[in-house]
Amino acid sequence: xxxxxxxxxxxxxxxxxxxxxxxxxxxxxxxxxxxxxxxxxxxxxxxxxxxxxxxxxxxxxxxxxxxxxxxxxxxxxxxxxxxxxxxxxxxxxxxxxxxxxxxxxxxxxxxxxxxxxxxxxxxxxxxxxxxxxxxxxxxxxxxxxxxxxxxxxxxxxxxxxxxxxxxxxxxxxxxxxxxxxxxxxxxxxxxxxxxxxxxxxxxxxxxxxxxxxxxxxxxxxxxxxxxxxxxxxxxxxxxxxxxxxxxxxxxxxxxxxxxxxxxxxxxxxxxxxxxxxxxxxxxxxxxxxxxxxxxxxxxxxxxxxxxxxxxxxxxxxxxxxxxxxxxxxxxxxxxxxxxxxxxxxxxxxxxxxxxxxxxxxxxxxxxxxxxxxxxxxxxxxxxxxxxxxxxxxxxxxxxxxxxxxxxxxxxxxxxxxxxxxxxxxxxxxxxxxxxxxxxxxxxxxxxxxxxxxxxxx
Amino acid sequence: xxxxxxxxxxxxxxxxxxxxxxxxxxxxxxxxxxxxxxxxxxxxxxxxxxxxxxxxxxxxxxxxxxxxxxxxxxxxxxxxxxxxxxxxxxxxxxxxxxxxxxxxxxxxxxxxxxxxxxxxxxxxxxxxxxxxxxxxxxxxxxxxxxxxxxxxxxxxxxxxxxxxxxxxxxxxxxxxxxxxxxxxxxxxxxxxxxxxxxxxxxxxxxxxxxxxxxxxxxxxxxxxxxxxxxxxxxxxxxxxxxxxxxxxxxxxxxxxxxxxxxxxxxxxxxxxxxxxxxxxxxxxxxxxxxxxxxxxxxxxxxxxxxxxxxxxxxxxxxxxxxxxxxxxxxxxxxxxxxxxxxxxxxxxxxxxxxxxxxxxxxxxxxxxxxxxxxxxxxxxxxxxxxxxxxxxxxxxxxxxxxxxxxxxxxxxxxxxxxxxxxxxxxxxxxxxxxxxxxxxxxxxxxxxxxxxxxxxx
Numbered sequence: 001x002x003x004x005x006x007x008x009x010x011x012x013x014x015x016x017x018x019x020x021x022x023x024x025x026x027x028x029x030x031x032x033x034x035x036x037x038x039x040x041x042x043x044x045x046x047x048x049x050x051x052x053x054x055x056x057x058x059x060x061x062x063x064x065x066x067x068x069x070x071x072x073x074x075x076x077x078x079x080x081x082x083x084x085x086x087x088x089x090x091x092x093x094x095x096x097x098x099x100x101x102x103x104x105x106x107x108x109x110x111x112x113x114x115x116x117x118x119x120x121x122x123x124x125x126x127x128x129x130x131x132x133x134x135x136x137x138x139x140x141x142x143x144x145x146x147x148x149x150x151x152x153x154x155x156x157x158x159x160x161x162x163x164x165x166x167x168x169x170x171x172x173x174x175x176x177x178x179x180x181x182x183x184x185x186x187x188x189x190x191x192x193x194x195x196x197x198x199x200x201x202x203x204x205x206x207x208x209x210x211x212x213x214x215x216x217x218x219x220x221x222x223x224x225x226x227x228x229x230x231x232x233x234x235x236x237x238x239x240x241x242x243x244x245x246x247x248x249x250x251x252x253x254x255x256x257x258x259x260x261x262x263x264x265x266x267x268x269x270x271x272x273x274x275x276x277x278x279x280x281x282x283x284x285x286x287x288x289x290x291x292x293x294x295x296x297x298x299x300x301x302x303x304x305x306x307x308x309x310x311x312x313x314x315x316x317x318x319x320x321x322x323x324x325x326x327x328x329x330x331x332x333x334x335x336x337x338x339x340x341x342x343x344x345x346x347x348x349x350x351x352x353x354x355x356x357x358x359x360x361x362x363x364x365x366x367x368x369x370x371x372x373x374x375x376x377x378x379x380x381x382x383x384x385x386x387x388x389x390x391x392x393x394x395x396x397x398x399x400x401x402x403x404x405x406x407x408x409x410x411x412x413x414x415x416x417x418x419x420x421x422x423x424x425x426x427x428x429x430x431x432x433x434x435x436x437x438x439x440x441x442x443x444x445x446x447x448x449x450x451x452x453x454x455x456x457x
Numbered sequence: 458x459x460x461x462x463x464x465x466x467x468x469x470x471x472x473x474x475x476x477x478x479x480x481x482x483x484x485x486x487x488x489x490x491x492x493x494x495x496x497x498x499x500x501x502x503x504x505x506x507x508x509x510x511x512x513x514x515x516x517x518x519x520x521x522x523x524x525x526x527x528x529x530x531x532x533x534x535x536x537x538x539x540x541x542x543x544x545x546x547x548x549x550x551x552x553x554x555x556x557x558x559x560x561x562x563x564x565x566x567x568x569x570x571x572x573x574x575x576x577x578x579x580x581x582x583x584x585x586x587x588x589x590x591x592x593x594x595x596x597x598x599x600x601x602x603x604x605x606x607x608x609x610x611x612x613x614x615x616x617x618x619x620x621x622x623x624x625x626x627x628x629x630x631x632x633x634x635x636x637x638x639x640x641x642x643x644x645x646x647x648x649x650x651x652x653x654x655x656x657x658x659x660x661x662x663x664x665x666x667x668x669x670x671x672x673x674x675x676x677x678x679x680x681x682x683x684x685x686x687x688x689x690x691x692x693x694x695x696x697x698x699x700x701x702x703x704x705x706x707x708x709x710x711x712x713x714x715x716x717x718x719x720x721x722x723x724x725x726x727x728x729x730x731x732x733x734x735x736x737x738x739x740x741x742x743x744x745x746x747x748x749x750x751x752x753x754x755x756x757x758x759x760x761x762x763x764x765x766x767x768x769x770x771x772x773x774x775x776x777x778x779x780x781x782x783x784x785x786x787x788x789x790x791x792x793x794x795x796x797x798x799x800x801x802x803x804x805x806x807x808x809x810x811x812x813x814x815x816x817x818x819x820x821x822x823x824x825x826x827x828x829x830x831x832x833x834x835x836x837x838x839x840x841x842x843x844x845x846x847x848x849x850x851x852x853x854x855x856x857x858x859x860x861x862x863x864x865x866x867x868x869x870x871x872x873x874x875x876x877x878x879x880x881x882x883x884x885x886x887x888x889x890x891x892x893x894x895x896x897x898x899x900x901x902x903x904x905x906x907x908x909x910x911x912x913x914x
Contacts, residue, residue: 102694102801103830125698147643158641160650161618174888181799184615184829184869186604186654187877187884188911189893193617193650197643214700237559241582243671243738281700283744291738342638344559372641373560412641420644427644431631435900436646442895454645 003041003086007062011044011086014054018045018092029087032074033134034419040067040081044088049167049175049206052088056204056448057173059086065451068200070111070142073134075336076417078146078199083451088204090141096120097207103181104212105164110141110205117210126212129156132413133324144205147197149413151248151277154371156213158413160196165209168195170202171444181209194439199415200450202443216279219247220289221313224296224304228271229253229350231300235274236343236370238295244288248277249371250320253350255357256367259326265319270302272350274370275320277313323367330363331380335392337399337420341408343373352402353377360391374412400426416454424456460498460543464519468501468543471511475502475549486544489531490591491876497524497538501545506624506632506663509545513661513905514630516543522908525657527568527599530591532793533874535603535656540908545661547598553577554664560638561669562621567598567662574667583669586613589870590781601662604654606870608705608734611828615870617653619668625652625660628901638666651896656872657907659900673736676704677746678770681753681761682727686710686807688757689729693800693827695752696733701745705734706828707777710807712814713824716783722776727759729807731827732777734770780824787820790840792849793833794856794877798865800830809859810834817848831869857883873911881913 012019020026020043031037041064046052059066065085072079081087090111098107101124108117114128114135121127130143131150142148144166149158156162165179179185179192195203226232232251239246252260252273260267267273276296278288289306296304307313327334341349350366357364368376377399381392400410400423410420410427424433436455440447469476477483477500488494498521503509516523522542529536538544547568555564558581565574571585571592578584587600588607599605601623606615613619622636636642636649652660683689689708696703709717709730717724724730733753735745746763753761764770784791798806807823814821825833834856838849857867857880867877867884881890893912897904 100799100801101698103799104697105799147647149641149643153641158643160647170888170892174892176889176892177886178889180864180866182797182830182865182869184606184610184797184826184831185866186606186615186795186868186870186872187797187866188654188873188881189659189896190604190617190650190654191889191892191896193647194896197645197647202646214698216700240561241558241671243673243736279700281744281748284741287738287740338643340639340641340644342557342560342562344557369641373639374641407637408639409637409642409644411643412639413643415643416645424645429634431627432633432635432648435627435631435633435648438899439646439648439651439896442899443892 003064004062007058007064010058011055014051015044015046018047020045029069029089030081032072032077032079034075034077036077036080036418038080038082040087041084042086044086045092046088047092052169052204052206053173053175055088056169060171060173060446060448063446063448066448067450068145068204070139071137073138073142074146074417075414076419078415078417078453080418082418090139093206099124100181101126105181106210106212108140108208108210110139110144110208112140114138114140114143121212125215127215128210129162129213130159140208141205144196144208145199146415151250151369154249154369155245155247160193162211163192163196163208164211166192166195166205167207168203168205171446171449179209183211197415199417199454201440201454202449217281218285219277219279219313220285220308221275221277221316222289222293222296222304222306223316224274225268225270225302226272227300227302230347232272232274233346235296235298236346238298239276239292240343240371242291242295244291246276246292246371247279248275250275251367251370251375253366255363255365256323259330259365260319260322263322263326263329265322267319268303275316327365327378327380331382333381333383333392335379335396337377338374338412338414339377339399339403339408339410340412341373341403341406345406346370346373348406349375349402353399356395356398360395362388362391362395372412373408418453421454421456460521461519464515464521467515468512471508472501472503475504477502486526486546487538489529489534489536491532491534493534493537493875495537495539497544498541499543501543502549503545504549509626509661509663510630510632512545513626517628517630517903517905520903520905523905524907525602525661527596528594530595530599531603531874532871533876535872535874535910537875539875547596550663556581557638558583562638563667563669565597565665565667567596567601567665569597571595571597571600578669582672584672585667586619586670587616597665598662601653601665602656603872608707608826611706611826612702612704613670617650620649620653620665621668622666623649623652623662624664625662627660628903628906636666640668654872656874656911658897658911659906674738675742676734676736676770677742677765678732678734678773679746679750679753679761679763680773681731682725682759683729684757684759685728687804689731690803692731692753692755693803695755696749697800697828699748699752701748703733703749703828704736705732707732708824708827708832710823712820712822713780716787716822717776717779720779720783722779724776725760732773784822784835784837788837788839790838790849792836792853795831795833795869795871796856796860796865796867797869798830798860798863802863803827803830805863806832806859810856813852813855817852819845819848819852829869830865875910878911878913
């Protein structure tokens with residue numbers, strides 16, 4: 001599209017050199033980690049919430065699309081401006097405004113990087129739980145948009161569980177304020193958690209009050225190998241049914257372990273592995289580890305290592321970290337989905353994925369956040385091979401159908417964006433989708449906020 | 458109002474003897490614990506979700522108000538049918554449909570009592586965290602409607618934090634299904650948490666998937682007395698800043714303690730008291746208690762008792778339980794509000810309430826859930842004394858103004874209903890209220906669900 005001259009004049013006056021129409025900036029702000037890309041007509045770099053309000057009102061008057069942007073680490077195309085318009089980058093609204101240690105919360109602008117926030121919190125002995133693997137580069141605003149998670153979510157919750165309040169600009173250009181520096185509230189509709197995970201389709205978040213947790217004194221971990229996915233999944237159920245909640249509870253399937261063995265990571269032959277992490281006080285950790293070890297033990301256990309100290313623990317986690325790069329050694333193409341199933345259905349998910357890998361003659365590797373039933377299903381293929389590519393694309397709907405048939409959901413932490421939008425009609429019935437569309441119309445009546453994302457047409 | 462004959466015929470045919478228009482049933486379903494009362498035109502007692510769908514569609518066609526009802530223990534008038542119409546009692550939809558221990562969740566109908574659910578979960582070693590003091594009689598549906606909490610919320614969260622999915626009927630009579638038996642989800646708008654706390658104004662919940670927690674092996678507690686509210690509040694901040702989260706963290710002000718002393722409860726002279734509870738394994742509890750004791754210790758501490766075993770712990774909590782009945786010995790009238798402030802602002806809240814008590818010459822007693830900054834402010838008066846009643850009513854807006862001036866909220870667990878509706882315009886700006894109204898119109902376009910509640914006109 002071509003932006004109306006009146007709008008360009010207004011936004012250029014509003015934002016000064018924070019209004020960019022050069023091709024380099026537009027190109028740099030048009031893609032995300034899904035490897036999709038589209039050129040916006042302009043990029044806005046606001047410094048204040050008042051600028052965001054004025055910008056939304058101006059774009060609304062001209063029915064110009066607005067796509068909010070953090071660091072562009074989304075894997076779903078959620079940040080790609082497929083209908084052109086204005087990308088609003090929050091790169092200049094990146095301050096930690098306040099750390100309120102006594103209230104265990106922090107007030108931040110959306111552009112602050114997750115890692116920078118964690119660094120700012122460290123001297124206070126606090127952290128913000130969401131820990132996506134992109135934490136060094138991704139922004140809190142992006143975490144809010146996708147309800148991002150990570151391994152710690154099993155104990156500490158994902159983004160939605162760790163937000164207390166928001167200031168946001170709706171699609172009508174109204175500034176709304178919901179929630180605050182308190183952890184309990186029965187006062188009005190919970191728009192805070194509604195906006196979290198809405199992928200910039202309901203409002204632009206300009207400030208967030210985040211719930212923090214005290215940094216645990218120490219961590220320790222254990223690594224358990226099982227005969228098969230079913231016995232590992234039974235151990236997951238036992239681990240989640242006892243009162244000591246693990247701080248992380250990660251799963252790797254047979255193919256993940258084969259891959260690690262092939263790359264010399266020194267893991268034994270096994271059908272599945274669990275990585276269990278505990279945190280707590282130095283005095284409490286031995287008992288906590290003992291409780292987790294007892295729960296991990298059971299039918300099908302082949303071997304278990306315990307890592308009490310930091311070095312042993314790093315070694316334990318090295319295998320997990322080595323896995324993503326190792327996937328590339330099998331095939332350069334990777335479709336990485338993050339389906340969710342009830343934890344008790346993990347064995348069926350893994351068995352179903354193994355059957356699918358056989359049926360489509362492609363390697364599919366499963367690993368991830370077992371405590372939340374949130375597994376990363378990686379379909380590996382050679383993008384230059386048209387037949388492999390077609391088989392990989394054909395496998396994708398079957399992965400989603402499998403997860404949904406087990407009572408699960410399309411995504412546990414990545415979101416829907418463009419890539420899973422077509423599957424929303426499989427995940428929700430027509431009435432529920434229509435209720436979501438009604439909520440969308442309520443907060444963005446002209447449909448200018450991130451059009452064409454999340455909800456199907 | 459008089460119900461249209463066609464509607465009566467339709468609903469009577471639909472519900473059979475579950476359609477009641479006799480005065481005894483209407484009277485019994487017209488009030489709540491706010492001591493407000495209004496007569497509905499009829500009471501519906503559905504047994505199935507299909508009946509609820511048909512009922513809402515029929516009422517919508519005639520623009521007849523629908524008020525959802527649990528056990529009527531709300532303190533705000535939320536369940537009172539002030540505009541007549543049909544009260545939908547969920548008394549016959551009270552089953553625990555499924556306990557999925559391996560997934561740590563239960564699927565229930567809304568009419569099940571909180572206490573009955575807890576009893577059903579006990580053999581599985583699990584519990585549902587929300588623990589309002591009315592737990593024996595209140596229903597899960599009512600807990601969902603108000604986002605109910607209780608002392609355990611400091612560690613385990615309130616209702617909204619412990620719900621995974623809902624099936625509900627919107628104001629258009631559409632059945633929607635959101636969330637499920639999984640603990641992590643980035644798939645579509647979070648209507649689950651939007652409906653929680655919406656007091657029956659957005660949809661009627663007909664089924665809920667609840668997040669459960671494993672029952673801790675053991676509990677122990679400590680009771681600490683402080684010179685003044687400020688030193689107790691400083692201890693609250695210290696307790697919340699260390700990694701061992703207390704399972705309960707209750708506060709009592711000077712007047713609460715005076716009252717207990719007068720009633721022979723054997724507490725020392727002090728300016729404030731904290732009751733701190735820990736839970737965990739038998740082996741871990743001594744360390745946990747030591748950590749909590751160390752955090753509770755500090756400037757202004759007068760005395761501290763530790764209760765390791767059950768009997769000593771019961772004695773500790775007896776004082777807390779004795780408090781509510783004791784309030785009645787001062788004056789028969791009680792306005793009990795449950796404001797929330799950031800935990801660091803508790804001293805200012807307590808000092809402000811003390812000043813208000815002096816200014817209006819009425820006893821005001823503060824106690825409650827300090828870890829969440831959620832204090833019950835009890836204004837005591839003689840309802841037969843017109844002057845005292847007027848002073849009590851005049852004090853109420855000042856309590857809310859005080860909480861809001863400290864960055865707090867109107868209610869932490871009771872909700873808004875009728876009693877706090879007029880104060881919503883003080884708590885939220887016009888744009889935010891308008892956004893809430895837009896969401897209300899999206900899910901209940903004809904405004905038939907619990908009209909006149911929660912949102913101001």
